[in-house]
Amino acid sequence: MGYNFTDIEKKWQARWKENNTYRVKEDESKEKFYVLNMFPYPSGAGLHVGHPLGYIASDIYARYKRLQGYNVLNPMGYDAYGLPAEQYAIKTGQHPAITTEQNIARYREQLDKIGFCFDWEREIRTCDADYYHWTQWAFIKMFNSYYDNDACCAKPIAELCEKLAAAGTAGINAACGKELELTAEQWNAMSEKEQQETLMNWRIAFLGETMVNWCPALGTVLANDEVVDGVSERGGFPVVQKKMKQWCLRVSAYAQRLLDGLNTIDWTDSLKETQRNWIGRSEGTEMEFYVKDSEKHFTIFTTRADTIFGVTFMVLAPESELVAELTTAEQSEAVKAYIERTKKRTERERMVDRSVTGVFTGSYAVNPITGENIPIWVSDYVLSGYGTGAIMAVPAHDSRDYAFAKHFGIEIRPLIEGCDVSEESFDAKEGTIINSPTAAFASCGLSLNGLSVVEAIAATKKYVSENNLGRIKVNYRLRDAIFSRQSYWGEPFPIYYKNGVPCPIPEECLPLQLPEVEKFLPTESGEPPLGHAKMWAWDEANRCIVDKTLIDEKNIFPLELNTMPGFAGSSAYYLRYMDPKNDKALVSEQADKYWQNVDLYVGGTEHATGHLIYSRFWNKFLFDLGYSVVEEPFKKLVNQGMIQGRSNFVYRIKDTNTFVSLNLSKEYDVTPLHVDVNIVKNDELDIEAFRAWRPEYNDAEFILEDGKYICGWAVEKMSKSMYNVVNPDTIVENFGADTLRLYEMFLGPLEQSKPWDTNGIDGCHRFLRKIWNICFDKEDNLVLTDEQPTREELKAIHRLIKKVSEDIPNFSYNTTVSAFMICANELSSLKCNKRSVMELFVIVLAPFAPHICEELWSLMGHTTSVCDAEWPKCNEEYLKEDSIKYTISFNGKARFTMDFAPEAAREEIEAAVLANEQSQKYLDGKSIKKIIVVPKKIVNIVIG
């Protein structure tokens, strides 16, 4: 008999469900604690053993907090919209809703077996209309808002309209696409349609003509974080740049707050750093350059204003509107050809091939300080999306400008004392400025010679702004998020087009349900899949969806055909868990006030520049409007590492069906082949299972070492094709969920990526059996007694309580599991069978191994769940030692040990050590220079 984990786990999982053990309600009498996992996308492959890692870690934390008396919210749901279900639908015609439903069922089944304390009553799915109602609602709020830079918050667009009507753009400092200057008269003279188009310049959710990452294979655009190395993150298809009209979110308006907010939250430094890089704040100067013999002028952005005297050419981005304006007749053919060429290149080609290219426009700019004439070039090394899409080039002090100047034979003018620019540019921001200005321009009124770079930048900035040549400017790398996707399986936009003007559906009419379509592909005319939907027009008067053949542009209008991207539904889901059934609001004020924000968020680093930026932005927006009480959604973030696969190999001798064991394989000409890790144990191949694995191996022959076939191994991505996928279900079947939970934590530090290796799991399983065997005899009779525990027993259990209480808040779960094992070994060798000791053990173990602990707890006679026990406090009294072993060293070398009473004074210890016989041997008549006594540890005697 013994520890029957299968029955125990089934029994308690059923009982938890029946008793609603994990249901949570707001309870003002208790302090709240909100634990959250990044919810999964339910993929068709189901869970492998790596997925639950973070869930287990947060589950342990949630259970621990509950034992400490907190009211713990630990919800779970599904990020159900996504490309795989849609791709599958295109291939098979199966509706993505059905695929998704099936996958969710499978996920749930797998999750339930592991014994999580999720409150499933609060489950959400982003594809449920009850849920995306609030995604659409938030979008309308963003559509109806602008960002006031002075007040640093979002405000209703109606307020902006009033200001425009009263005084035009004067006095308005708002986040916008383009700086506009309008008088009130101009604004008021505009038609309704013109006004609406102009407002797009300020709306937080706006329709914008932008360069987008177009993925032809997927037939949709992608956000910057969805493009990796010039190909799509999902599928790895090529991505090209294309100008398209798209819904965008003005995330850039929040750049500074997203940056500042990082200082207020408890995330790892590396993740914060990643976000800082992504936001990419850069302080610099904008300067106006006039075109020679012309009224035309343009703006450039530079962080090195001090190098203004070293500018020997200007460069425009090929996409810049200025290119056409500034190209002279003689150069127009060459420029046109160049632009055609760059347009054809994909993002990937551009990244791989970094050869220097460019073309002269024929025009010259005038240096605003020296009056010098500078040729204007076009080159694709200047990006249209950053800064102003135009730069002043200083080849001596910028490596890219340097490469360009060398290639085209342009002057390189060094400005820093002692720098050598014959081979490469001097990019460092250090040194003393010279040649600024050179003799030819000595009378320009600005001299930087003798200043350091930092001083020179400041001096130039001052000069530029005082003389109205430009202004100080902060630039961000962070771009506005492109929010349209040409897909079917996503949230529909609550937008219809009235004579081309986008209008939101009234809030009361939400949710706008995703319509049925016949095909999930784009239409023949190139519209997104929603173009196939029949019932997809808005009846404005009756406020309902109608057949699109009825569109008359008077009462009935076409609806938006794009859908929202994956990050839409995941941006505010944490708020929805607080009040998931509310049909009046995203979250009630009362629930929001109680749960506030997420205290502990657990998930992978791969969302650093996607979800974790969008979600922070989205919640800051809701905070501005008063719908969320806390500005930052995730107080503490823990990133669990990735679980990689550990593949096994067999070695087949070429052109035979004979396999040779690892250490003998060098003697033969062999081909390594992946073998299913599930038929290998401790790298030893189960030969019979191997023969049965595949028909072609039925009659395989083996060359063994020591009677065994040893496999080779390697760490690779966990994937079907490498036969290294391990399912949690298999582990649960063989060892039980409690063992799986313990082992996943024991594997190594939570944040570290590590390969899954089933080899060590026996140790964790043995530990649980040991606990069981302490409590039961061979006939399964409980053998616990009510006797007083001995001092040794108390010491062992209180040491454990102390260790566990210290480790859990630091997520050092791997050492906690070790501590459990040590304590179990101690108790076992002390033959401890005291109920009071084992009760304490069971409580502290319960977060890690809830099933066995519930069973033991109930067998000990408790009628309530172990979840509602009280977390024990460590009694330091029991930890006191009778004596302390000191290591005695001479000149830092440990020689012997001596015991002293815990409160022994320094002098006492010194005297005793010096009087010791062995000391005499090491002292050997040498003089003592110093004696160092480290309390409770070491006495080091320095001699010489």
Place this chain on the structure above:
RNA sequence: GCGCCUGUGGCGAAAUUGGUAGACGCGCCAGACUUAGGAUCUGGUGUUUAGCGACGUGUAGGUUCGAGUCCUAUCAGGCGCACCA
């Protein structure tokens, strides 16, 4: 190129934050009990040496009575950003 992180037995890893390495687990070795089990228990297990001992935390220096931990240089691996002006 810029920024961040990691290097410890055959393997996964510990190390109270500067206190005298390798806890715990796997594996391996030996033994016990067993009508054999992928069970349980006990002991051993960094290298070297017959032994005392010596040497050991990627490499080379340094600070210190004392360094896996701090400093300098260097090598290797990983991650993020990247024509960002």
